[in-house]
Amino acid sequence: MNGTEVARTIREDVRPGVAAFAAAHGRSPGLHIVLVGDDPASHIYVRNKERAGTEAGLIVRVHRLPAEATVDQVLAQVQALNADPACDGILVQAPLPAGIGKHGTERVFDAIDPRKDVDGLHPHNVGLLVQGRAALKPCTPSGVIELLDRLGHPIAGKHAVVIGRSEIVGKPMALLLLQRDATVTICHSKTPDLKDTCRRADILVAAIGRPGFVTTDFVKPGAVVIDVGINRVDSRDAVVGFFGADHPRVADFDKKGSAVVGDVHPAVAQVASAMTPVPGGVGPLTIAMLLKNTLTAATARG
Numbered sequence: 529m530n531g532t533e534v535a536r537t538i539r540e541d542v543r544p545g546v547a548a549f550a551a552a553h554g555r556s557p558g559l560h561i562v563l564v565g566d567d568p569a570s571h572i573y574v575r576n577k578e579r580a581g582t583e584a585g586l587i588v589r590v591h592r593l594p595a596e597a598t599v600d601q602v603l604a605q606v607q608a609l610n611a612d613p614a615c616d617g618i619l620v621q622a623p624l625p626a627g628i629g630k631h632g633t634e635r636v637f638d639a640i641d642p643r644k645d646v647d648g649l650h651p652h653n654v655g656l657l658v659q660g661r662a663a664l665k666p667c668t669p670s671g672v673i674e675l676l677d678r679l680g681h682p683i684a685g686k687h688a689v690v691i692g693r694s695e696i697v698g699k700p701m702a703l704l705l706l707q708r709d710a711t712v713t714i715c716h717s718k719t720p721d722l723k724d725t726c727r728r729a730d731i732l733v734a735a736i737g738r739p740g741f742v743t744t745d746f747v748k749p750g751a752v753v754i755d756v757g758i759n760r761v762d763s764r765d766a767v768v769g770f771f772g773a774d775h776p777r778v779a780d781f782d783k784k785g786s787a788v789v790g791d792v793h794p795a796v797a798q799v800a801s802a803m804t805p806v807p808g809g810v811g812p813l814t815i816a817m818l819l820k821n822t823l824t825a826a827t828a829r830g
C-alpha cells in the first residue's frame with residue numbers, strides 16, 4: 529500500500545479548500561508548531577510538516593524552545609497561540625523533553641484551545657471521538673482509515689486487532705475502526721495470547737515501537753497489515769536480518785549508518801494481502817491529515 533501516493537491525493541484534495549479559505553478571509557490558514565528541545569527525529573518530522581504545509585498553501589510557523597524550557601514557558605507559548613487570531617492550528621511536537629515530565633506534558637496538551645487542536649489529542653476532542661462526532665481526529669489513525677478507504681479495503685464487519693494502546697495512535701485507532709463497524713481488539717504488552725489474537729485479525733495495526741516485532745506467524749494469510757512503527761536501527765546485522773544481505777536497504781545502511789524500519793517484519797508481505805511499507809506508508813498520511821485538520825479548524829473558526 530503506497531502511503532506516499534495516497535497522501536499526495538489527500539494533499540491535492542486539501543489545496544482547493546485552502547485557496548477558497550484564503551480568498552474568503554484574505555489570509556491563509558495558519559499552522560503553528562511548538563518544538564521543544566533538540567530530539568533529532570522530532571526536528572526531521574517538524575521540517576517535513578513545515579514543508580508539506582507550505583506546499584499546500586498554509587502559513588506554517590515553528591516556535592522553537594530550548595530543551596531546558598519550563599512547563600510555564602511552554603504553557604505561555606501555547607497561550608499566546610490560543611490568543612493569536614492568525615493561528616488556526618497548534619501542534620506541540622511530542623515527545624516533550626524529559627524535564628517536562630508526564631504531568632507537565634498533560635498540562636501543555638490540555639492548554640491547547642480544542643478548536644485549534646489539530647492533533648485531536650485534547651480531552652474535549654477525545655471525548656467527541658469516543659462519541660463518534662469529532663471534527664479534529666488524531667492524524668495517524670485517521671490517515672490509516674483514509675488509506676483503507678481510498679484503496680478499497682472494507683472495514684465494516686472485519687476483525688481489527690490493534691497492537692499498542694497509546695493516546696496518540698492505539699486508542700484513537702481502535703475507536704475509529706469501531707466507529708466504522710469493525711470488531712476491535714486492543715492488544716498490549718500484558719496481553720497473554722498476543723500471537724493467537726493477532727492471527728485472528730482481518731486488519732492488523734502494529735503501533736508498538738519495536739522493530740520487526742510482528743513476524744509472519746502473527747498474521748492470518750490474506751490479512752491487511754498496517755505498520756505504524758518508525759524505528760531507527762543502528763545494527764547492520766539487524767538490517768541484514770530484516771531484508772537479506774543483498775537488499776538495497778543494506779547498501780543504504782552502509783551509507784547512512786542507520787536504517788528506519790517498522791514494527792512489522794518485511795517477510796510479512798508474503799503472507800498479507802496488503803501491507804504498508806516503512807518508510808512511505810503511514811508516515812506521509814499523518815502529515816497529509818495534519819494539513820486537512822488545519823483546514824478543518826480554520827474553516828470552523830471562520
Ligand code: GUN
Pocket residue numbers: 573619620621622623647667668814
Ligand atoms: N510525535 C510523533 N508523531 C506526532 C504527532 O502526530 N503529533 C505530535 N504532536 N507529536 C508527534
